[in-house]
Amino acid sequence: MTDPTIEIKVCLGTSGKASGGEDVLRAFKKFIQESGIEARVGSRCSYKTVGCRGFCSKDVLVDVIVNDQKTTYQSVKPIMVEKIVTDHILNGNPVPQWTATEDYDSFHDKQYKIVLGPCGEISPDSLDDYLKINGYKAARKAVTKMLPDDVISVVINSGLRGRGGSGFLTGKKWELCRKQPENPHYIICNVGEVNRALAEGNPHAIIEGLLIGGYAIGAEKGYLYIRERYHISVERLRTAIIQAKEKGFLGTNIFGSDFSFDIEFSFGTEAFICGEETALMESIEGKRAMPRPRPPFPAIKGLWGKPTVINNAETFSNIPMIVGKGAEWFSSIGTEKSKGTKVFTLTGKVKNNGLVEIPMGMSLRDIVYGIGGGIEGGKELKAVQVGGPSGGLIPMSMINMGLDYESLSKVGSIVGSGGMVVFDEEDCIVSVARFFLEFLQRESCGKCTPCRVGTKRMLELLTKITEGKGEETDLARLDRLSAIMSVSSLCGLGRTAPNPFITSFNHFKSEYLAHIRDRKCPAGVCKALITFSIIEELCKGCGLCKRKCPTKAITGEVKKPHILDADSCIKCGACYKACKFKAIKKV
Amino acid sequence: MEQDKILLKILRDHRENNRNLIHLLEKIQDAYGYIPEDTVYWFSGKLDIPASKFYGIITFYPKFRLNPTGKNTITVCCGAACHIKGADKILEKIRETLSLKDEEDTTSNLLFTVQQATCIGACSIAPVVILNDQVHGNTDSDKVVKLLKGFEKEDEFIGYI
Ligand SMILES: Cc1cc2nc3c(=O)[nH]c(=O)nc-3n(C[C@H](O)[C@H](O)[C@H](O)COP(=O)(O)O)c2cc1C
Numbered sequence: 001m002t003d004p005t006i007e008i009k010v011c012l013g014t015s016g017k018a019s020g021g022e023d024v025l026r027a028f029k030k031f032i033q034e035s036g037i038e039a040r041v042g043s044r045c046s047y048k049t050v051g052c053r054g055f056c057s058k059d060v061l062v063d064v065i066v067n068d069q070k071t072t073y074q075s076v077k078p079i080m081v082e083k084i085v086t087d088h089i090l091n092g093n094p095v096p097q098w099t100a101t102e103d104y105d106s107f108h109d110k111q112y113k114i115v116l117g118p119c120g121e122i123s124p125d126s127l128d129d130y131l132k133i134n135g136y137k138a139a140r141k142a143v144t145k146m147l148p149d150d151v152i153s154v155v156i157n158s159g160l161r162g163r164g165g166s167g168f169l170t171g172k173k174w175e176l177c178r179k180q181p182e183n184p185h186y187i188i189c190n191v192g193e194v195n196r197a198l199a200e201g202n203p204h205a206i207i208e209g210l211l212i213g214g215y216a217i218g219a220e221k222g223y224l225y226i227r228e229r230y231h232i233s234v235e236r237l238r239t240a241i242i243q244a245k246e247k248g249f250l251g252t253n254i255f256g257s258d259f260s261f262d263i264e265f266s267f268g269t270e271a272f273i274c275g276e277e278t279a280l281m282e283s284i285e286g287k288r289a290m291p292r293p294r295p296p297f298p299a300i301k302g303l304w305g306k307p308t309v310i311n312n313a314e315t316f317s318n319i320p321m322i323v324g325k326g327a328e329w330f331s332s333i334g335t336e337k338s339k340g341t342k343v344f345t346l347t348g349k350v351k352n353n354g355l356v357e358i359p360m361g362m363s364l365r366d367i368v369y370g371i372g373g374g375i376e377g378g379k380e381l382k383a384v385q386v387g388g389p390s391g392g393l394i395p396m397s398m399i400n401m402g403l404d405y406e407s408l409s410k411v412g413s414i415v416g417s418g419g420m421v422v423f424d425e426e427d428c429i430v431s432v433a434r435f436f437l438e439f440l441q442r443e444s445c446g447k448c449t450p451c452r453v454g455t456k457r458m459l460e461l462l463t464k465i466t467e468g469k470g471e472e473t474d475l476a477r478l479d480r481l482s483a484i485m486s487v488s489s490l491c492g493l494g495r496t497a498p499n500p501f502i503t504s505f506n507h508f509k510s511e512y513l514a515h516i517r518d519r520k521c522p523a524g525v526c527k528a529l530i531t532f533s534i535i536e537e538l539c540k541g542c543g544l545c546k547r548k549c550p551t552k553a554i555t556g557e558v559k560k561p562h563i564l565d566a567d568s569c570i571k572c573g574a575c576y577k578a579c580k581f582k583a584i585k586k587v
Numbered sequence: 588m589e590q591d592k593i594l595l596k597i598l599r600d601h602r603e604n605n606r607n608l609i610h611l612l613e614k615i616q617d618a619y620g621y622i623p624e625d626t627v628y629w630f631s632g633k634l635d636i637p638a639s640k641f642y643g644i645i646t647f648y649p650k651f652r653l654n655p656t657g658k659n660t661i662t663v664c665c666g667a668a669c670h671i672k673g674a675d676k677i678l679e680k681i682r683e684t685l686s687l688k689d690e691e692d693t694t695s696n697l698l699f700t701v702q703q704a705t706c707i708g709a710c711s712i713a714p715v716v717i718l719n720d721q722v723h724g725n726t727d728s729d730k731v732v733k734l735l736k737g738f739e740k741e742d743e744f745i746g747y748i
Binding site for chain 2: 014015017018019054055056057059192193194195196228231269270271272283285286287288289345346347348349353354355385388389419421423427432435436439443445
């Protein structure tokens with residue numbers, strides 16, 4: 001077999017699949033086979049399905065690599081395949097109008113990819129691909145040439161901190177667990193929604209990280225705790241485990257040593273609280289996922305009451321690189337106290353949605369405007385919610401701040417799950433805070449009173465404000481509830497639940513007051529506080545709004561200004577969106 | 588008879604394996620599509636574990652269901668990214684299209700069950716709707732209604748059998 005010089009890579013992560021990636025791949029295979037192109041250019045085509053490379057808003061992304069020359073096409077549909085193959089592969093002229101644009105380059109160029117690097121390049125289902133990029137070399141080195149304590153020292157010296165929200169020094173956690181005399185020890189990998197791309201794109205790195213962790217803390221059993229709904233992640237991790245077992249990287253006497261290690265899945269459910277470490281252990285044990293009081297910490301008494309280390313999947317993905325390349329290399333990236341990189345999901349009203357990996361300390365501006373390409377539709381940025389539902393809202397005025405554990409905690413936010421949602425001028429901050437509270441209230445497990453009652457009361461008060469019934473005393477109440485919850489809740493959910501309110505109130509006090517004092521929603525979102533009317537001078541009487549209105553609240557004759565009856569208006573905004581002459585007023 | 592066989596097998600597995608109640612309930616749900624009330628009492632008796640313990644777990648985890656599931660499941664992601672892109676409007680539209688009232692989540696002809704997910708991690712293609720494991724990104728109310736209509740048509744033939 002001659003070495004193929006033509007390679008076609010198709011992104012088949014969750015988003016790639018959702019955008020029809022499988023059809024695109026099939027179209028390539030079919031056309032190339034039917035047209036006999038391989039014979040004509042004299043070389044064989046190889047196909048590779050890869051995981052997510054982050055830039056999902058332009059899926060399906062396809063790389064066509066001819067003699068090491070890579071061209072990336074974006075938003076590929078099966079019907080474009082014939083032209084790409086004929087023009088590019090046969091005649092050597094890439095199709096310029098479909099190749100990835102500047103956005104694609106600027107999206108990637110400003111990132112620093114350690115854990116996401118192989119995602120989108122290698123085939124997640126191929127162990128050979130992973131071995132080719134030095135996969136399992138770090139594990140071999142750790143198990144055959146290093147003592148567990150040496151591994152722990154490297155991880156401590158690298159400065160790696162938990163990527164799942166805690167920000168705790170990973171090596172320190174391992175050290176504490178290793179010291180416990182009670183046996184057996186367990187190690188758990190917490191695979192959350194932000195880790196989806198890692199599991200889909202490079203599952204072996206997670207397995208290798210877990211293996212090294214198991215060796216370091218003296219565990220023989222590791223668990224992958226993952227939500228069943230991420231089907232592709234589960235399948236790829238499952239395949240990776242099987243492949244690793246076949247090669248003897250998992251099982252007994254790994255790399256010829258006397259170290260044995262196995263990995264088992266434990267499937268979580270939809271509940272948000274299942275991500276909390278002690279609730280997660282309860283769930284593995286088959287009980288209601290309710291957090292345990294700490295101390296004792298899991299490193300001392302964890303799963304089944306035994307010493308347990310639990311880390312996030314991104315934390316584990318960093319481990320092979322750290323052990324392989326050394327602590328110094330890793331600690332040269334990032335800030336003084338926050339080392340390495342962090343993956344964020346950049347979403348919301350930003351132009352380039354996607355998954356990004358940045359060096360710790362990069363400014364929010366560089367992320368939103370540099371990588372994200374700014375705000376959709378040329379609108380104004382209002383705030384960015386960093387850290388998932390219980391993160392904090394960071395206003396436009398603080399856009400130059402760097403993202404790392406310390407800076408974020410200073411502004412009342414967290415690194416959390418690495419969620420990053422961008423809001424623009426059309427979003428109402430009070431409604432945003434209410435939305436997050438609604439989520440957290442629903443997800444509160446109900447074990448401790450501050451969280452169970454506090455989230456409920458906070459939600460009621462915020463709802464009252466968005467319904468135009470707020471009073472100024474409500475703000476004082478919200479403030480007091482926040483203070484109580486953040487110190488007395490049992491777990492992180494209750495302690496961080498007030499964050500969206502606290503930070504939004506700090507930075508957008510006038511918007512809260514506008515809702516309460518003036519009964520106005522400045523962003524025009526809260527239904528109870530807005531009214532629609534037709535501006536007579538601008539209305540051309542085209543009748544479009546009349547047709548769109550679901551409640552027949554608009555009447556009028558053709559070519560004459562229409563009238564909107566406020567009593568039957570349900571404020572759905574359909575007319576406002578439909579009008580081509582800006583004749584509908586929203587106040 | 589058939590039912591007893593299924594239950595006995597689940598019971599045997601439970602005793603032989605790890606005695607994990609979540610796994611047991613998962614197996615019941617796999618077999619029936621939901622957790623029928625009488626199975627809870629059956630296991631409660633056999634294992635000498637109060638039924639309240641089962642219900643404690645069933646009602647805690649959103650994935651367990653006490654009512655039959657529809658033939659097709661449509662899940663609307665209601666995470667933050669999907670929310671600000673109009674997930675609630677999509678959900679409302681789906682429920683309206685399927686004529687679901689108040690607390691109902693399944694159509695009376697058992698064709699559809701509607702569910703909400705927290706975040707499924709596909710935020711870059713928000714808003715996201717999942718129809719029987721197939722993820723649909725960048726959706727809106729109109730697209731989703733089309734999806735549903737497509738399914739109803741496919742199922743029209745069931746009546747002739
Ligand atoms: C409500 C709640 C949800 C959480 N969800 C996750 C999650 O989805 N994934 C995760 O890794 N950590 C999550 N955490 C943090 C975990 O409790 C734990 O700190 C983390 O898994 C430890 O790993 P790390 O040290 O590598 O960060 C959550 C915490 C809370 C309070």
